[in-house]
Amino acid sequence: MDRDKHYFFCGIGGSGMLPLALILKGRGCVVAGSDRMLDQGGATQKFDFLRARGIRLHAQDGSGLTAPEQILVTSTAIEDSVPDVQAARRLGATVTTRAELLAALFNAAPRSIAIGGTSGKSTTTGMIGWILSHAGRDPTVMNGAVMKNFIAPDTPFASAVLGASDLFVSEVDESDGSIALYKPRLAVLTNIALDHKSLDELRALFREFVATATTVVLNLDNDETGTLAAELTPGKTVTFSLSDGAADFRAGALTPTPAGIGFAVTERATDTKAEVSLRVPGEHNVENALAAIGAAHASGVTLQEAASALARFAGLRRRLELVGTAKGVTVIDDFAHNPDKILATLATLHAFPGRLLVLFQPHGFGPLRLMKDTFIDCFAHQLHEDDVLIMPDPVYFGGTVERAVTSQDIVQSVQAHGHAAHTIAERAACGDKLLALARPGDRIVVMGARDDSLALFAAELLARLGR
Numbered sequence: 001m002d003r004d005k006h007y008f009f010c011g012i013g014g015s016g017m018l019p020l021a022l023i024l025k026g027r028g029c030v031v032a033g034s035d036r037m038l039d040q041g042g043a044t045q046k047f048d049f050l051r052a053r054g055i056r057l058h059a060q061d062g063s064g065l066t067a068p069e070q071i072l073v074t075s076t077a078i079e080d081s082v083p084d085v086q087a088a089r090r091l092g093a094t095v096t097t098r099a100e101l102l103a104a105l106f107n108a109a110p111r112s113i114a115i116g117g118t119s120g121k122s123t124t125t126g127m128i129g130w131i132l133s134h135a136g137r138d139p140t141v142m143n144g145a146v147m148k149n150f151i152a153p154d155t156p157f158a159s160a161v162l163g164a165s166d167l168f169v170s171e172v173d174e175s176d177g178s179i180a181l182y183k184p185r186l187a188v189l190t191n192i193a194l195d196h197k198s199l200d201e202l203r204a205l206f207r208e209f210v211a212t213a214t215t216v217v218l219n220l221d222n223d224e225t226g227t228l229a230a231e232l233t234p235g236k237t238v239t240f241s242l243s244d245g246a247a248d249f250r251a252g253a254l255t256p257t258p259a260g261i262g263f264a265v266t267e268r269a270t271d272t273k274a275e276v277s278l279r280v281p282g283e284h285n286v287e288n289a290l291a292a293i294g295a296a297h298a299s300g301v302t303l304q305e306a307a308s309a310l311a312r313f314a315g316l317r318r319r320l321e322l323v324g325t326a327k328g329v330t331v332i333d334d335f336a337h338n339p340d341k342i343l344a345t346l347a348t349l350h351a352f353p354g355r356l357l358v359l360f361q362p363h364g365f366g367p368l369r370l371m372k373d374t375f376i377d378c379f380a381h382q383l384h385e386d387d388v389l390i391m392p393d394p395v396y397f398g399g400t401v402e403r404a405v406t407s408q409d410i411v412q413s414v415q416a417h418g419h420a421a422h423t424i425a426e427r428a429a430c431g432d433k434l435l436a437l438a439r440p441g442d443r444i445v446v447m448g449a450r451d452d453s454l455a456l457f458a459a460e461l462l463a464r465l466g467r
Contacts (some may be wrong), residue, residue, distance in 0.1 A: 007101075008064055009033035009073045010084040012057070013046055013452070015144045016173065017075060019160030020102050023142060025053055026162035034060035034084055043452045049157050062087030069093070073101055076176040099178030102142065102170065107183045109140075109168035113295055114182050116172045116209055117190030117225075118202070119340045120288045123280070124190055125171040126316050127292035129161060132169065134309035135301045139167035145335070148314035167299075174205050187213035188295050190288065192224035193340040197370075199224075217294040219287060220244045238298055240290035242283070249293050249303075251276075251286050258352050259322070261286060265293060267303050274307035280315040282348035289313075320345060323458045326465035328440025330354070333458040337363045337449035339374040345447065346382045354443045356387040357434050361427065361448035362394035362407060369405040376410055380417035388437060389414055389421040392430045395451040431461055438465065 009021050012033030025031045032055060037043045039060055047057055058064030062083035065072060072088040072095045079085070088095050106112055115125045122145040129141035130149045141147070141161040150158035172179045174197065187210050192202050203224065210216045210228060213236075218229040220241040229237050241247035242254075248268050255262040262277045263286050278285055289310055296306040315321070323331040336345045342360070349356055360379075362368040368375070379389055391407035407423045414421040424430045434444055446458040 004030075006030040006067070006070045007032070007073055008070050008084070008088075009098075010060065010078050010082060011035055011075050012050065012055070013037050013043055014075055014077070014098075015159065015450075016098055016102075017073070018046070018050070018157060019142050019144070020073075020098060020105075021050070021055060022053065022160040023105070023140065023162055025055060026160075032056040032058065032064055034058045034064055036060055037452070046157055046452065049155075052154070060084055065091060065093060067091065067093070071096060073098055076178075097178070099173065099176065099181055103178070103181035106142075106168050106170050107181075110166040111168070111186075111299075112182075112184045113139075113167070113169045113186045113188065113299070114172045114179075114184035114209070114213075115170070115188040115190070115291075115295075116174060116179055116206065117188075117219075118174070118193040118338065119344065120190040120284060120291070121171050121188075122335075123285065123316055123319055124188060124288045124291045124295075125169060127288060127310065127313055128188070128295045129169050130313050131292055131296045131301060131306050131309040132167060132299065133161070133163075134312065135296070135305050137167055137299070137301075138163040138165040139169050140165075142168070142170040143316075144171050144173075145319065146317035148316065149312070172209075174202060174209075177205060179205055179209050182209070183212045184209075185213065186215045186217070186295060186298050188217040188291050189219070189225050189228070190291055191219055191222040191340070193222075193338070215298045217291055217298065219291065220247050221287065238294040240287070240294050242286060242290075249290050249297070251290055254283065254286060256281060256283070256348075256351055263289075265290065265303065265307070267297070272303050274303045276307045277311050279311075279313060281320060282344060284344040284348070318455055320348065324462045326462055328442075329438045329465050330443045331458055331462045331465070332443060332445045333455055334445060334447050335449050336360075336447045338367070339371060339378040342375075342378050342447065343382055345445065346378075349443060349445065350382075350384060354441050356384070357390070357437055357442055357444045358383070358387065359390050359392070359427075359430055359434060359444070359446050359448075361392050361446075361451065361454065362410075363449040363451070365394050365396070365401045365403050365405065368394055368407070368410070369402070372405050372409060376413040379410070379414045379421070380419065383414070383419050385419075387419065389419065390430050390433055391421070391423050392427040393425045395448065427457060431457065431464075434461065435464055 013035040065087040
């Protein structure tokens with residue numbers, strides 16, 4: 001990567017854009033950017049952090065692009081009508097996507113670990129990055145979420161770590177098909193379930209993803225990834241499971257608590273055992289931890305070293321994150337946005353007493369249309385009798401979008417199954433409803449993705465409860 005290159009990120013505040021911008025800046029490149037949220041006056045702390053890192057920010061009106069030598073970086077959410085894109089075209093500047101740029105960096109790394117899957121990939125990436133760092137491997141880590149272990153006073157948005165070794169660990173995304181760009185030495189595949197694409201499309205993408213790798217870490221408890229494991233040569237795979245004795249790493253004796261979960265893990269080849277005590281709750285996080293242990297093993301880290309690191313793993317922002325408790329009501333902020341993730345969150349929380357007041361903000365009209373039936377099935381069958389579901393309109397940041405399915409469609413079907421459910425277009429009014437319903441012992445769960453302001457919304461709910 002040439003240090004004298006000038007990159008301009010359109011949408012620099014995005015969860016995939018910000019860490020990549022930080023990595024390039026850390027490698028000596030000139031980095032600038034724009035963001036619609038910045039123009040709207042939102043997420044001020046994030047943008048102040050970027051400025052403090054020496055990244056110059058501009059309005060998203062094309063004014064930041066002034067020379068053909070600049071390289072414009074866009075995400076799939078950026079349309080050609082955006083002024084920054086038009087300005088780059090007029091200048092004859094190179095335009096590339098976030099995924100293309102990240103893949104070029106990643107594929108050039110001598111030792112590369114890519115983490116894919118429908119659910120759990122951000123947490124698994126954070127776990128792998130932390131284990132390798134704890135073991136002295138000094139990796140570069142690219143994640144789509146803030147990793148609490150790497151937060152420091154001057155790094156509150158630690159979704160990237162710039163390491164000095166030749167190890168590059170990165171979450172990779174299937175939602176836009178860009179996972180096909182990555183050629184990892186080690187591929188980790190957590191699971192396959194319906195999300196942004198049909199299952200047939202996902203199967204094809206993930207099959208190609210694992211085919212390029214030298215070693216593949218796979219989940220035997222997921223039907224889809226279990227099938228993939230059976231197709232690959234045994235020497236290429238490292239498998240994990242909560243129940244299958246044939247797995248290379250198997251967990252048992254699960255001991256859940258509201259704030260974490262303990263388990264015993266056995267390495268089949270050596271019959272080595274270790275006790276793991278996670279500070280993040282849920283059986284799904286046991287699966288994530290097993291995936292991370294498998295990746296660490298393939299990278300030369302022992303089971304005992306990995307278990308020791310996982311005991312200190314602090315989790316990720318907005319992943320079943322406890323915001324706080326006031327007047328007997330607990331507020332939880334969670335990234336759950338597809339049925340698989342929502343099921344995991346509900347199962348984890350339902351393991352302990354307390355009514356759930358769930359605010360679910362869909363992460364777009366497109367995903368809502370694609371997953372309408374599975375969303376309905378998820379809430380209709382997994383909400384408990386006294387739980388309440390409240391849905392605002394889907395998140396929308398501009399651009400063209402078909403609105404054939406709305407939050408009302410989901411709520412009406414959930415109501416038809418006998419559950420208390422409400423749709424209120426404005427999220428602020430949803431907050432008023434949640435607070436009016438809340439009573440001691442309840443847990444308010446804020447769910448949704450692609451919207452940084454959800455975390456602020458959850459914090460404000462807690463503050464209002466306290467008042």
